[in-house]
Amino acid sequence: MAEPSGVKSAPTLGGTLRNLLVSGVRVSAGFALYGLERVQNVVDAARGDGLTGAAEKLGAALDTLSDSLEDGMDETKKEALRSVSRVTAKAAEKYAELLSPEAILRAVNGIVDKNAAEGRRNTSAPGISPQLAGDVLTGPRDA
Numbered sequence: 001m002a003e004p005s006g007v008k009s010a011p012t013l014g015g016t017l018r019n020l021l022v023s024g025v026r027v028s029a030g031f032a033l034y035g036l037e038r039v040q041n042v043v044d045a046a047r048g049d050g051l052t053g054a055a056e057k058l059g060a061a062l063d064t065l066s067d068s069l070e071d072g073m074d075e076t077k078k079e080a081l082r083s084v085s086r087v088t089a090k091a092a093e094k095y096a097e098l099l100s101p102e103a104i105l106r107a108v109n110g111i112v113d114k115n116a117a118e119g120r121r122n123t124s125a126p127g128i129s130p131q132l133a134g135d136v137l138t139g140p141r142d143a
Contacts, residue, residue, distance in 0.1 A: 031065075038062075 038058045045054030070078055097103055 034061075034065075 038061055042051065042054045042058055045051050066081070070081055073081065
């Protein structure tokens with residue numbers, strides 16, 4: 001095991017466990033601080049006009065970290081990570097499709113068409129006539 005910064009190696013089990021604990025905390029803190037720095041870069045870019053570039057750099061950095069972690073895994077865990085990545089990519093694609101301007105327009109048009117068809121059915125029924133908007137707003141007419 002590589003020796004963490006500032007920690008002397010110890011040949012005992014207790015010393016090895018101590019080094020392992022320090023290494024675990026160090027990598028956790030490193031991930032957290034690195035992630036915060038990347039998010040801060042994206043936020044700073046959003047204030048300007050480079051949000052897309054900053055987001056792409058963040059994505060590339062996270063992919064590099066994931067690749068580095070994957071290199072140390074056995075094949076079963078590597079396949080599990082790849083599977084999670086595929087499922088996440090498909091979910092993100094579906095989410096983007098649902099929120100695309102075209103999908104929103106199709107949904108709105110479907111609602112409008114349904115309401116228009118419903119209105120045509122109601123006005124063509126015998127004995128049913130819609131109230132005038134003015135009557136609805138002012139209340140019933142005096143008889």
